[in-house]
Amino acid sequence: MEIDAEDAKKTILDYCLRKGALAAGVADLAALERIAPPGHRPSDLMPKIKSVISLGVGGQTQGAWSVPAKAMGYFGSTETRAYTIAYGAAFLIESRYQTPAIYCPPDMDNEKGPRVPLQSLKLHAEVAGIGARSLAGDILLHPEFGYMYFASIFTELELPPDQPMETNPCPAPSCVAMYRQIGRTPCQKFCPVQCLSGSIDEDGKQAEMHYDMAACAEMSQQYEAVPAMLSEAMAAEDAQGREDALFDPDNKMLWYKMSVGSGGLLAQCFECMRVCPIATKAPLADPIRRSIAKEGV
Amino acid sequence: MARGFSRQQIGVTGAMIDSYGDLIFQLSHNMQTRRGDPIRTLDFEGIEASRDELGMSDGQIAARVGLSEPQVMYIRNMMERRNFNSRHYHRLLELGGGKRFREERFTDHTERFHYHDDAIALREAMAFAPDRARHYSEQGWWADDTLSGWLARHVSQRPEAAAIIQGDLVINYADLGDRVDRLAGGLHGLGLGQGDVIAVQLPNIAEYLISYLAIARLGGVMTTLYMPHREREFETLLTHSRARALICLSDAGGFPAAETALGLKLPKLQSVIAIGPVASAVPGAVAFEDLANGTASANKLNLPLPVAADPFLLLYTSGTTASPKAVPHNSHTMLGNARLGAGEHLLTADDVILSAPPFGHLFALYSFHLALYTGAANLLLATFTPPDLARVVEDGRATALFTAPAHMAACLGMGLFDKHDWSSLSLAVLSGSAVPGDMARAVAVKMPNCAMTQLWGMTETQGGLYCRPGDGIDIASRSAGRPAPGVEARISDEGELQVRGSMLFPSYFDNPGANEAAFTDDGWFRSGDLAARDAIGNIAITGRIKDIINRGGVKYNPREIEDLLDGHPDIAQSAIVPMPDDVLGERACCFAVATDKNLDLNQVCAYLLEKGIAKTKLPERLVLMDEMPMTPTRKIIKGRLVLPEI
Ligand code: SF4
Ligand code: SF4
Numbered sequence: 001m002e003i004d005a006e007d008a009k010k011t012i013l014d015y016c017l018r019k020g021a022l023a024a025g026v027a028d029l030a031a032l033e034r035i036a037p038p039g040h041r042p043s044d045l046m047p048k049i050k051s052v053i054s055l056g057v058g059g060q061t062q063g064a065w066s067v068p069a070k071a072m073g074y075f076g077s078t079e080t081r082a083y084t085i086a087y088g089a090a091f092l093i094e095s096r097y098q099t100p101a102i103y104c105p106p107d108m109d110n111e112k113g114p115r116v117p118l119q120s121l122k123l124h125a126e127v128a129g130i131g132a133r134s135l136a137g138d139i140l141l142h143p144e145f146g147y148m149y150f151a152s153i154f155t156e157l158e159l160p161p162d163q164p165m166e167t168n169p170c171p172a173p174s175c176v177a178m179y180r181q182i183g184r185t186p187c188q189k190f191c192p193v194q195c196l197s198g199s200i201d202e203d204g205k206q207a208e209m210h211y212d213m214a215a216c217a218e219m220s221q222q223y224e225a226v227p228a229m230l231s232e233a234m235a236a237e238d239a240q241g242r243e244d245a246l247f248d249p250d251n252k253m254l255w256y257k258m259s260v261g262s263g264g265l266l267a268q269c270f271e272c273m274r275v276c277p278i279a280t281k282a283p284l285a286d287p288i289r290r291s292i293a294k295e296g297v
Numbered sequence: 298m299a300r301g302f303s304r305q306q307i308g309v310t311g312a313m314i315d316s317y318g319d320l321i322f323q324l325s326h327n328m329q330t331r332r333g334d335p336i337r338t339l340d341f342e343g344i345e346a347s348r349d350e351l352g353m354s355d356g357q358i359a360a361r362v363g364l365s366e367p368q369v370m371y372i373r374n375m376m377e378r379r380n381f382n383s384r385h386y387h388r389l390l391e392l393g394g395g396k397r398f399r400e401e402r403f404t405d406h407t408e409r410f411h412y413h414d415d416a417i418a419l420r421e422a423m424a425f426a427p428d429r430a431r432h433y434s435e436q437g438w439w440a441d442d443t444l445s446g447w448l449a450r451h452v453s454q455r456p457e458a459a460a461i462i463q464g465d466l467v468i469n470y471a472d473l474g475d476r477v478d479r480l481a482g483g484l485h486g487l488g489l490g491q492g493d494v495i496a497v498q499l500p501n502i503a504e505y506l507i508s509y510l511a512i513a514r515l516g517g518v519m520t521t522l523y524m525p526h527r528e529r530e531f532e533t534l535l536t537h538s539r540a541r542a543l544i545c546l547s548d549a550g551g552f553p554a555a556e557t558a559l560g561l562k563l564p565k566l567q568s569v570i571a572i573g574p575v576a577s578a579v580p581g582a583v584a585f586e587d588l589a590n591g592t593a594s595a596n597k598l599n600l601p602l603p604v605a606a607d608p609f610l611l612l613y614t615s616g617t618t619a620s621p622k623a624v625p626h627n628s629h630t631m632l633g634n635a636r637l638g639a640g641e642h643l644l645t646a647d648d649v650i651l652s653a654p655p656f657g658h659l660f661a662l663y664s665f666h667l668a669l670y671t672g673a674a675n676l677l678l679a680t681f682t683p684p685d686l687a688r689v690v691e692d693g694r695a696t697a698l699f700t701a702p703a704h705m706a707a708c709l710g711m712g713l714f715d716k717h718d719w720s721s722l723s724l725a726v727l728s729g730s731a732v733p734g735d736m737a738r739a740v741a742v743k744m745p746n747c748a749m750t751q752l753w754g755m756t757e758t759q760g761g762l763y764c765r766p767g768d769g770i771d772i773a774s775r776s777a778g779r780p781a782p783g784v785e786a787r788i789s790d791e792g793e794l795q796v797r798g799s800m801l802f803p804s805y806f807d808n809p810g811a812n813e814a815a816f817t818d819d820g821w822f823r824s825g826d827l828a829a830r831d832a833i834g835n836i837a838i839t840g841r842i843k844d845i846i847n848r849g850g851v852k853y854n855p856r857e858i859e860d861l862l863d864g865h866p867d868i869a870q871s872a873i874v875p876m877p878d879d880v881l882g883e884r885a886c887c888f889a890v891a892t893d894k895n896l897d898l899n900q901v902c903a904y905l906l907e908k909g910i911a912k913t914k915l916p917e918r919l920v921l922m923d924e925m926p927m928t929p930t931r932k933i934i935k936g937r938l939v940l941p942e943i
Binding site: 034035038039040067068070071072111112113116132138164165168193194205207210211212213214215220222224229250269274275 | 331344354370396403
């Protein structure tokens with residue numbers, strides 16, 4: 001079967017956009033293979049891979065930014081929409097082009113523990129040109145769509161790659177102005193665990209980005225707290241200490257989150273994004289403005 | 298386990314984790330540094346150059362450090378666990394929705410307020426029977442009453458209404474709220490806070506009530522010292538209560554209270570706050586004025602508001618036992634009782650309430666609790682003397698008087714009801730000791746428009762039983778009325794009054810022996826008072842169980858003999874106490890203050906026989922006294938009557 005690669009790419013990306021993705025692109029596989037460490041390269045997962053397609057769906061609704069941080073984690077499940085689109089796109093490729101495709105598992109690498117993903121969806125999206133690393137711990141930002149959730153499709157179908165974004169929207173001009181005044185950008189200033197730092201050069205571009213990922217994970221990804229609580233209970237001196245370790249309201253909440261598979265157990269705190277002008281105020285980041293733009297209201 | 302292998306199989310040791318752990322953690326993705334934007338620009342050289350800073354995979358670290366990949370994986374995971382700060386999560390709970398994290402404004406949870414051990418020990422003493430607690434709450438007897446809440450209500454609803462009247466000084470509720478707020482802020486500035494015990498030794502002056510309210514606002518616990526207390530009582534009570542501060546006069550009628558307290562060098566007593574013109578001259582003391590007029594404000598400091606379950610009073614019993622017992626109360630017991638009592642006493646916001654006994658005594662504080670609940674005015678009499686009481690009632694147009702029988706007897710004796718205008722009074726509540734019926738009736742005649750009532754209460758109970766204003770003098774002169782709302786009373790086979798209810802203290806603080814003796818097995822409080830109930834439920838207190846004299850197996854209550862002796866023309870006061878006897882076990886000894894210094898035992902016995910008293914109940918010794926040891930509510934302290942050597 002003769003497949004027009006350009007045409008196929010357009011068909012697949014259009015499908016993604018039609019199904020709700022805000023942006024989609026094809027990453028340069030060779031670049032990914034060079035950048036990703038061994039064990040996490042696309043070919044480690046799909047030996048005959050030819051293309052990586054990345055797509056992003058809208059992050060928070062505009063209203064979500066005003067809810068308390070303790071509730072923000074539950075808004076994170078928008079990423080499942082991205083996975084659904086990716087899943088559909090993989091089916092589309094197989095049915096239309098009779099070429100194997102997979103929806104790239106977004107999960108952690110079973111062998112390496114919960115801080116190491118199988119694949120970096122971030123890397124795919126960045127190389128596909130639908131996001132650029134920000135000073136907020138390398139969270140990808142898009143100049144039009146702000147903050148998105150990403151999903152990837154791997155396929156043995158060869159598609160022409162896109163280029164990474166030409167310019168990085170981060171830091172926004174207002175962030176540069178703040179940095180010049182106080183030496184910190186909004187995301188750096190307002191991160192509750194102060195895990196972000198870095199500098200901006202004379203041209204207003206990112207010079208250095210430091211990110212204490214461990215501290216960020218401790219803020220909202222509680223998996224380490226569960227065994228910690230158990231070992232505290234075992235080490236407790238008396239019955240009251242054991243009771244506290246297992247059943248005090250904080251710890252009991254962890255049991256609850258575990259038992260229901262709560263979204264709040266694996267989330268960000270989002271404070272860096274809440275104050276980020278791009279995440280919240282990029283022209284089409286806000287679903288309300290986006291729909292107005294679309295409907296032309 | 299790493300990839301299914303145990304620590305031993307992959308050769309990881311504790312020494313290896315200690316040696317390489319930090320390096321591995323830093324090289325891993327846990328700590329990331331990116332210089333420039335090499336990935337977006339596909340600057341492969343730059344990417345390679347910064348790989349260790351960007352965060353390496355376990356395999357890359359293994360190659361770099363010279364360990365196997367499973368070893369790195371194992372060590373990294375252990376380091377993530379060791380470095381894990383589970384407290385970070387708590388910051389999340391205070392953020393967002395408009396609140397922004399500010400590093401400089403955040404105090405780590407571990408560094409935030411926690412009750413110190415003494416405060417926790419006191420809170421441990423607030424143990425109520427669970428079924429009782431639920432019952433009181435379901436009945437609405439326990440609610441969310443707090444002194445601070447009541448004060449705030451009046452400040453907002455009736456700011457201009459008089460709260461405290463002391464001579465020419467009138468403090469309205471708005472002003473009182475402001476003074477309390479500033480003093481609480483000042484006390485906070487001294488390092489005092491929730492759960493701290495603060496002692497107060499003051500006469501009935503405005504500063505007493507302001508201090509009480511400020512301590513309550515702070516979430517502290519007030520303990521009271523009576524004005525006659527001196528160095529020995531200071532040491533005992535301040536030590537036992539674990540007081541952190543004392544508010545007192547610099548010069549209490551010649552007694553240097555502040556200086557004395559400081560001189561004791563009690564380890565827990567951080568601050569002595571002195572009131573008086575020479576307060577600032579007491580070395581080491583803080584001047585009350587400076588705190589009260591300071592700029593600190595409890596409300597602006599956002600100090601947490603107390604809740605009803607917090608203990609806020611620690612009172613020492615005025616009983617006659619040698620070792621004082623500490624009675625803790627919270628707002629449930631104290632203020633619920635006052636809230637329920639206000640309507641029973643027919644008190645309203647229009648009342649002007651005067652207490653003759655000192656605020657160090659719970660009966661006086663009860664009058665204040667009633668006033669603060671209703672929003673009435675507190676008319677102050679700094680120190681009781683009969684003429685001063687009569688003058689303050691007249692000048693201040695008191696409508697409700699809380700007083701001891703001895704106060705009334707003294708006024709009656711001095712003819713003050715005829716010399717002054719007492720007509721503003723519509724209620725007089727007598728408590729603190731037995732009310733002689735004749736005296737009550739005589740006072741009632743002098744104040745025909747005033748409802749005379751009797752109240753029975755103890756430091757452990759506040760208002761337990763009382764007559765209602767409509768009962769009439771017949772009932773009020775011979776009984777303490779009926780239980781207050783929320784109170785149950787029963788009389789044991791031995792004749793002892795036992796009570797339980799929403800007003801009852803939970804247990805004595807730091808005195809297990811006293812607790813065992815104080816409660817029956819089914820949780821009723823043994824009052825130690827003997828009582829009798831009439832056909833319509835009014836309860837008369839007839840004596841003290843421990844005053845009962847057991848003469849060779851014949852037991853009798855000496856109260857009826859004391860009452861008769863009080864009617865003897867030459868006897869001003871009398872008290873009959875048991876004296877040990879080798880043959881009979883006990884015999885009765887009569888202590889008396891007599892106007893005739895030659896009065897002898899035979900005359901006393903002849904008088905009693907004439908009144909129909911059985912021979913077996915006659916006193917067998919007479920001790921004449923110049924004056925009796927008295928409680929602040931003018932009750933004779935029998936425990937201090939010491940038999941002189943013959
Ligand atoms: S998600 Fe929270 S903890 Fe992580 S970088 Fe952003 S603000 Fe900091
Ligand atoms: S707030 Fe947003 S735009 Fe500004 S520096 Fe941080 S990530 Fe970049």
